[in-house]
Amino acid sequence: MTITPPPAAGPIGAPPAPGPASGAGTGPITPDELQRARRIFDTIVAGYSQKVVGQDSLRTTLLVALITGGHVLLESVPGLAKTTAAESIAESVSASFRRIQCTPDLLPADIIGTQIYDPSTATFGTQLGPVHANFVLLDEINRSSAKTQSAMLEAMQERQTTIGGENHPLPSPFLVLATQNPIEQEGTYHLPEAQLDRFLVKEVLGYPSPAEEAEIVRRVNAGVYEPGGTHGQAVTLDDVRFLQKLVHRVYLDPAVLNYIVQAVYVTRHAEQYLPPALAGYVEYGASPRASIAFASVARALALLSGRGHVIPEDVKSYRYQVLRHRLILGFEADADGVTPETIIDAIFGAIQAP
Template sequence: MNDLNEPALSDTNQTLTTDGAPPHRELTERIAYASEPFQKIVSQVNQVLVGQSHLVDRMLIGLLTGGHLLIEGVPGLAKTTAVASLAKAINTGFQRLQFTPDLLPADLIGTQVYRPQDQTFVVQKGPIFSNLILADEINRAPAKVQSALLEAMQEHQVTIGGETFALPEPFLVMATQNPVEQEGTYALPEAQTDRFMLKVVVDYPTRDEELQILRRMGKTAAKTEVQSVASPEQILAAREVIDEIHVDQKVEEYIVDLVMATRCPEAYGLPLEGLIQFGGSPRATINLTLAARAAAFLAGRAYVLPADVRSIALDVLRHRVMVTYEAEAEELSSAAIVQQILDHIPVP
């Protein structure tokens, strides 16, 4: 078994071309060039945020792959601030939508408006027609509004009055939800949560980070402006580079085994019988591969390591594994089950 920090056994980075140069060198140089704007984004966001490096990394992975993010955490952990800061660091469209119980689908996607002067209906587009969408407290909106997001998130288009409209690219939804307060909230349906590439759980800061927050933000005028340092074109160009990042066959099989183990744990010798109601779908396999490619891109590599897969697997799978009542009785969460799978499946 290889060390997690080493390339897979058949990694082609170890061979040389006819001129003696590594075959990944040209791609590595392109990755270094394409990743510069994202390093600047991190620098800008860190001027506002203290800690939360895990959240910032996951937001970049979502941006690089076009995968939507579900961000969960108690109030006051800078979830909204993180997404707003990311949007400001990119010279692109941004809409913050505060989800409430009285929100209607038309408030999100738009509607047809009657014009009496010429007796016609015209389409008035809603705030969903932007590049970055912050769906704040998404679980406060009723099912109709949550369902209105499905077509937009999956197809990057919406239908208004029988007419279909494409959404601008890049298009990314980052939704926040409060896991504690249940009053006036609606659980996200499984079809909705599966559309999110990643579910990121934000925890409290450490003592040192809390002290930094106090010193930076404990003032009446504690505001830091975030500068735009990246463009939509640079994001789309980076996505083309990510598609070229090499995934070794052994790493591909490792990804498939992780997802298959959430469906048939007994086939992999895992003592989880009766604890998993539903496992990850093929969308989980696709998203795990894309996210691992993006992680390799951010690390400046032209190939994916098993460590890239392991580092992102929990956030890709935790919201796709539905546990049974027996698991809840044993106080086993989906995250704990996914962690057991990660610890059990051999790393190539």
């Protein structure tokens, strides 16, 4: 079944406005630039793979977030190498890394920093918090209070912190990996939907295969994870900034852009395009941030694949990561065991790829 949204949908069926969204006004990516990007990616992946076994989807997600400037919400049970993965990527790009363990008594000042009084000079000095790093791992973000979550999410959005009335820019690149534990909800604060929407993607990790788990044990026994262990070759932050500029020049055809907007449009009007049994589970669809995220992620995936243009598969392959935290389902879905992924599959089955 295919759909053609009604004219009231606005941008659907219309060409995109000139500017970064369509690659207008910039030249095509050259083969030399693609080769340089491939060398950078290969170096980062090699450093990541030295310590992290499997988790290929997480690796791709971290690379996508790194070159698009987005942030990642990660859901998994404990012990699946979330910290190791983030730290390995940071080491591979010569970046600073900080881990923040969220607790109910964590204060905003513990994250962004505060002013410290110096009695010897009778003045206040600014002490920056751990958020002032290139890579920040917020472990169990839903265990911190709403006030602390708000301070962190403001830093993510504004790329700066305010301490004592002074603005302090965050370093570039800046990537936040926030984790949630799905099996323990006692003493947690649910992230509001508006805050969830600010994460570029949401990744859900599963357990490793038996072969991967055996390799993890072998690496632990070999001391790979000991402090001062072997580190591979690293790229520079200038290389990362090169990728961040290059990804904006990846060509996004108007037909692919319409494909993105159609998918997001259907999330808001599920009753018109999905079977009633599925449409009834959807309470709210995705905001325009979903379309923006799809475009950014698709460009990054194209660049990771060595292409200077986006294809529909770049959009479809990351449909779960972009939409699963933006699609709000009713309590009936939870009672009936219907997951966001089921609805997302139905949505993409209802539209026609270009």
